[in-house]
Amino acid sequence: MKKSLLKKLAVPITVMSLAISIIGCSAEESSTSSKGDGKSKATGEKITLRLSEAQVDDYPDSLAEKEFAKIVEQKSDGRIKIDVYTAGQLGDEKTTIEQTQVGVIDMGRANAGPLTQFADKFGVFSFPFLFNSRDHMWKAIDNGLGEELFKNLEEKGDLVGLAFYDAGARNFYSKDPISKLKDVKGKKIRVMQNDILIDAFKELGVSPTPLSASEVYSALQMGVIDGGENNVSTYVADGHYEIAKNFTESEHLRIPGVLFMSKKAWDKLSSEDQKIIKEAAKESEKFQQDAYDKYSDEAMKKVEEKGNKVIPLSKEDREAFHDKVQPVYDKYKAQFGDLFKIIDDAR
Structure with a gap:
């Protein structure tokens, strides 16, 4: 009887062990998951962060995130590396939000729509004819709207907002x-x-x-x-x-996209490294907007050709x-x- 029970339990236990092993490996891959002193720059430790993107590799958001990673690496003299996983390798947008909340993933990008389930103020983007133009939206974001939304995201969603990405109209x-x-x-x-x-x-x-x-x-x-x-x-x-x-x-x-970071991972960084990441994320916004314009223009050409x-x-x-x-x-x-x-x- 005991031998039979052990046989039945063998497979579930193996699967559970494998899952724990994978999670353990994830934590070891990211220095912020294993270090918690908040003095990353002072100690000179090298940091590897994982960023999850649901869109394909050549999508404007993916391209901007690679640029973001490049800027961070330059500003940190190669000390901070961000690995960008595109095409939903680490999950769809909702999964990305949930996994970043608990610190399994360090960073992610999701549309403001699904973020509303985690930070209610993002629901403001659901109102039709809210913005007169694209310039109006960006002016509002830069003049206080973004700050209020990021505050809500941190308080309610345990996520640190880094940047907004254009998703067109x-x-x-x-x-x-x-x-x-x-x-x-x-x-x-x-x-x-x-x-x-x-x-x-x-x-x-x-x-x-x-x-x-x-x-x-x-x-x-x-x-x-x-x-x-x-x-x-x-x-x-x-x-x-x-x-x-x-x-x-x-x-x-x-309804823009939002680049965010796990609060757990963020709190383990020094203030200097937090500044590097914030600045790099902001710089990546313009890169993303330009890439999105080209992407939209190509789509409109197909509409006209049709x-x-x-x-x-x-x-x-x-x-x-x-x-x-x-x-x-x-x-x-x-x-x-x-x-x-x-x-x-x-x-």
Whole structure:
């Protein structure tokens, strides 16, 4: 009986031992996981940090993170090395956030959308027509919005915010042209599963249809939905431009990416090394923006080559859309009012 029980337990115990071994190796690979004196520069120790990226190797965010790693290595005279793992090798965005929280991964990058589950103030990016332009968003981030969000991220999410990365603007695309507010009324538009966004789209007269990203193509094909909303790069990459041939430059949402670090790993660094990482991350923002511009331009060329209709939204029509969603701003004013003010002051 005892021998039989031992045989049954042998496999689970082996798997558990392997898992513990892997975690142990991870901790040894990163000096910040094994050292906790917070005097990394003073002691001259060499540090290796692991950064998780869900996007592919040549995506703008991945390229910017490699540039970030290069700058950190230069500024630290080769003492701090950052290994960038792309294409989801260490997990998707949600897994990256969770693993970085507990210190299994040292750094990560995720869209502000999933970060809302860990630090609620990031939900401010869910409000349509929040920013007048890309410049307006960056001005707001640099003039207090970024600071408030990073404070929330550290307090609620046990993560240290390092930089914001551009993810472009989300736009409407559909089978029929959309150029005015009346054109969206009754249309079944795929949206992310996001309460604020769903509320806002209902105010516009849209029939918001939450679907996973993988379901959108077939839903467009079968007529389950009339259109969707996303940035031009995803519109092309996911093949939606093959079916929904009208692309409206509504720029109704701007949801940036966020580069962050484990609070556990951060606290083990000296103040000098923390400064190096912060400065390098900030420098990588411009590199990422330039890379993203090229990436988006290439996608737009494909849209035009396909013969799709690109429809600009006039200032007056944009204001009509914005006014229509105002009740949603009023509904959430108690929660986001301080952030709305920072954004309004940056106009």
